[in-house]
Amino acid sequence: MRIIADRLxxxxxxxxxxxxxxxFDSDDEGLVVVIGEVTEADADGLRHAVRICPVxxxxxxxxxxxxxxxxxxxxx
Amino acid sequence: MAQGxxxxxxxxxxxxxxxxxxxEEAPLVGAELPGGRVWxxxxxxxxxxxxxxxxxxxxxxxxxxxxxxxxxxxxxxxxREAGARFRAGQFIDMDPPEHDVHRRMLIPEFSxxxxxxxxxxxxxxxxxxxxxxxxxxxxxxxxxAFGLAVPSMVICRLLGVPYSEHDFFQSRTRRMVGxxxxxxxxxxxxxxxxxxxxxxxxxxxxxxxxxDLIGRLVTTRQATGELSxxxxxxxxxxxxxxxxxxxxxxxxxxxxxxxxxxxxxxxLRAAPDGWAPAVEELLRYHSIVDWVAFxxxxxxxxxxxxxxxxxxxxxxxxxxxxxxxPRAFERPDELDLRRGARNHVxxxxxxxQCLGQNLARAxxxxxxxxxxxxxxxxxxxxxxxxxxxxxxxxIFGLHALxxxx
Ligand code: HEM
Ligand code: SF4
Numbered sequence: 437m438r439i440i441a442d443r444l445x446x447x448x449x450x451x452x453x454x455x456x457x458x459x460f461d462s463d464d465e466g467l468v469v470v471i472g473e474v475t476e477a478d479a480d481g482l483r484h485a486v487r488i489c490p491v492x493x494x495x496x497x498x499x500x501x502x503x504x505x506x507x508x509x510x511x512x
Numbered sequence: 513m514a515q516g517x518x519x520x521x522x523x524x525x526x527x528x529x530x531x532x533x534x535x536e537e538a539p540l541v542g543a544e545l546p547g548g549r550v551w552x553x554x555x556x557x558x559x560x561x562x563x564x565x566x567x568x569x570x571x572x573x574x575x576x577x578x579x580x581x582x583x584x585x586x587x588x589x590x591x592r593e594a595g596a597r598f599r600a601g602q603f604i605d606m607d608p609p610e611h612d613v614h615r616r617m618l619i620p621e622f623s624x625x626x627x628x629x630x631x632x633x634x635x636x637x638x639x640x641x642x643x644x645x646x647x648x649x650x651x652x653x654x655x656x657a658f659g660l661a662v663p664s665m666v667i668c669r670l671l672g673v674p675y676s677e678h679d680f681f682q683s684r685t686r687r688m689v690g691x692x693x694x695x696x697x698x699x700x701x702x703x704x705x706x707x708x709x710x711x712x713x714x715x716x717x718x719x720x721x722x723x724d725l726i727g728r729l730v731t732t733r734q735a736t737g738e739l740s741x742x743x744x745x746x747x748x749x750x751x752x753x754x755x756x757x758x759x760x761x762x763x764x765x766x767x768x769x770x771x772x773x774x775x776x777x778x779x780l781r782a783a784p785d786g787w788a789p790a791v792e793e794l795l796r797y798h799s800i801v802d803w804v805a806f807x808x809x810x811x812x813x814x815x816x817x818x819x820x821x822x823x824x825x826x827x828x829x830x831x832x833x834x835x836x837x838p839r840a841f842e843r844p845d846e847l848d849l850r851r852g853a854r855n856h857v858x859x860x861x862x863x864x865q866c867l868g869q870n871l872a873r874a875x876x877x878x879x880x881x882x883x884x885x886x887x888x889x890x891x892x893x894x895x896x897x898x899x900x901x902x903x904x905x906x907i908f909g910l911h912a913l914x915x916x917x
């Protein structure tokens with residue numbers, strides 16, 4: 437499982453880092469960055485973060501999907 | 513017959529009573545306003561959908577925008593002039609990409625991390641206001657002495673208003689948010705005075721930029737030509753407008769609500785970790801902004817909640833109804849301070865979701881916690897039916913909240 441955070445969409449509301457501060461943070465621009473390793477144990481929290489992000493900037497992908505170009509990807 | 517609108521609240525702890533019926537009827541309901549027909553969005557899923565659909569505009573200049581339907585009369589020349597003057601930098605009224613350009617300049621100032629750094633300062637401001645209350649006796653109007661004062665002081669420090677000018681600034685902002693019995697015209701005059709004041713502050717920062725929000729924007733954005741002087745003044749004005757009455761109303765309403773639930777207040781006092789979810793629940797429960805910020809218009813024909821919405825049709829999202837939708841929240845009418853639901857729309861949804869939400873959360877949490885810690889005997893003077901609630905206002909709250917200790 438990997439989490440994709442699209443910084444072009446992010447509006448910096450920080451909802452994701454309130455839910456999972458070990459995984460999401462904001463950088464100097466105030467936009468989302470993925471800082472933590474994503475494991476199966478976080479699946480519920482990640483799905484919650486995906487749902488409450490107000491602009492759909494977060495998405496969960498299975499491991500096998502190809503890594504996209506621009507958005508930042510992290511996890512295994 | 514189509515529904516009339518706006519619908520008044522009749523209970524301080526509940527949305528307008530008709531919302532429940534409308535929500536069960538359909539996710540979108542047509543309403544007849546003095547200046548035309550609009551859609552009301554009643555349910556949570558459709559509220560999120562409307563607020564995040566890029567084909568739906570919030571720009572008042574888009575044909576069919578619903579704010580003009582609220583009144584049968586077209587705006588007077590005076591109102592139009594004031595409107596034009598106050599438009600610069602108001603990205604809350606802009607669509608992407610123009611909106612995003614402005615918002616992105618401010619995002620770093622309001623990130624979770626930055627707000628964490630501001631907490632000691634918010635705590636300091638809060639403590640000083642409580643010192644003043646305690647010094648002045650054993651009773652106060654909590655709205656005046658605390659609710660309005662906390663966000664006003666916080667925003668002054670954020671923007672870089674010199675301490676010696678806080679009083680000027682606070683008295684104008686109070687007039688602008690319209691204390692009971694004050695006229696629209698007086699509020700408008702106060703808004704002009706604040707605009708002029710901020711204009712001066714931005715000019716001064718151009719000569720001598722400080723380490724504050726205005727100083728940083730002047731050096732990083734205005735100096736590079738990305739941001740005009742007027743847009744910068746407008747952005748700071750928006751921060752003040754959007755962050756002042758909202759936070760103030762939530763402080764006083766929240767204090768009242770907590771005092772009406774003493775057992776749960778006792779739990780919070782014993783376990784301060786509970787404040788964060790409690791703040792979230794109070795925001796959902798009161799939904800003070802309801803529909804006023806959710807003025808939208810479709811720019812294409814589309815289907816929402818099984819309803820055909822045509823290009824040029826106006827939409828109001830009923831935030832207070834969405835936040836009591838049983839499809840999204842179990843026992844929605846119950847105040848459950850441990851619920852911790854973050855999917856409410858009290859701060860909106862989509863690209864306009866409240867820029868200051870993390871600052872607001874910090875202010876509310878610190879204000880409630882510190883007030884009840886330092887004044888354990890705090891009580892409201894009077895019953896709920898005697899208190900001056902803002903049934904007449906656009907953002908729900910209290911005109912005054914007499915308290916004693
Ligand atoms: C409890 C307090 C607050 C509530 C309930 C609240 C509510 C809201 C809501 C519902 C919106 C969305 C408007 C829309 O969709 O068009 C919004 C936007 C906004 N809020 Fe807040 N707000 C609060 C505090 C603050 C504070 C403290 C600030 C800053 C100092 C602030 C600044 C803004 C700004 C700049 C926007 C426009 C964002 C955009 O258009 O991108 N708010 N707020
Ligand atoms: S919740 Fe979405 S918009 Fe907010 S910081 Fe995270 S990715 Fe960005």
